[in-house]
Amino acid sequence: MERQEVSRDKHAASKTQKVNPKTSLVLDTLETSEEKTTRLEILNAKQAPLTDMEVASIVEIECHPKVQKWLYDYAFSSSKKELHDYQVFFKRLPKNRKVDILVAKSDGKIIGFLALWGLGVYMKHVATIGVSVHPHYWGKGVATRLIKSAIELARQKGIERLEVETLSENNPMRHVIEKVGFELESIRERRIKKDGLNHDEAVYFLLL
């Protein structure tokens, strides 16, 4: 299993790339002289199935108020129901051809994850990305690593076009995807109504 060192100050680190034979993903490896580092590994949950405790960590991230603020694909009835739904989802994941899940682990604990969803019949070459990182770890490059790994995985799967939809005011997300090469396709005005407020939605794409 490949691991990568994440510096508390990632700008002080230099990067190399390695291929993980288990997940077939190209992973960045940070080499740093900093003392305060945590280990980060990016794993494909289809090839490294999650324990119930790990699924609970994912629900904890999704239900965190600072994360919820930015999500709008679905509403949670309760974190208990969410946990049950996620456990069922992850048990069935190895046979689910529509989606791949990458998880980011720091010192063995899941701190972020990414879903790469395939689209419909005439869009089998298109996939969309959703990503969440636990707020304690924001700003350390975790989402950047997950998205770069997802781009590599998408290429391996023959995906030709990636898409991201996000609230237009989600500046951290917009910054990350622009940094890795996504282009803004459109701003859909007032497309999302969340918590009684209208929001514009930013749509990004990346041709592979």
Ligand SMILES: CC(C)(COP(=O)(O)OP(=O)(O)OC[C@H]1O[C@@H](n2cnc3c(N)ncnc32)[C@H](O)[C@@H]1OP(=O)(O)O)[C@@H](O)C(=O)NCCC(=O)NCCS
């Ligand atoms: C968006 C999110 C996934 C980013 O995760 P992350 O691990 O913190 O991302 P990274 O550390 O890789 O990169 C964050 C970048 O945004 C920058 N950033 C942080 N706050 C910012 C802001 N208000 N405006 C612009 N850029 C900002 C950081 O400086 C960093 O850029 P840099 O690497 O060039 O310095 C995380 O904030 C999150 O989980 N948000 C809630 C869920 C969500 O919004 N998901 C996306 C829905 S489509």
